[in-house]
Amino acid sequence: MSESGKKVVDARGLSCPGPITNLTKVYRNAKNGDVLEIWATDPGFKSDIKAWIERTKNELIELKEDKDKIVAVIKITAKK
Template identity: 60%
Template sequence: MSTPAVQHTLVDSRGSSCPGPITDLSMAYRRSKVGDVIELWATDPGVTSDARAWSDRTGNPILSLEESDGKIVVVIEIQRR
């Protein structure tokens, strides 16, 4: 039986204020499987601390977290489901 391909999911929450980005992340997480990568784009500065706390609690590491020109990009690998 073949293993389902790893997916890289882009979640664009730009323009959405708290709690929009974490809502979108949570819903993408529900649809994900182990090995997938979720890339979250946001403009709400609150997403930085929320995504870190989410990563700590769920055990899914942040591969990168970058901010440039007001756009925050969080890349998360789903390791636990």
């Protein structure tokens, strides 16, 4: 994790399943309490990230459109 405790995953320009695949790679090394912020441009990412959150049981802190990207902020809470 970076000094701020937030890891940014830049998946802009990738289409499904690219953003979720990149997120999952980073998630494997994350610990409970870590915050992941993922940037994507694929419009399907909004529904994909909601499904990923439901499946992994982590916490979606924020999901928004920010200028030219979709931003999801996730707190890791379900690592075993």
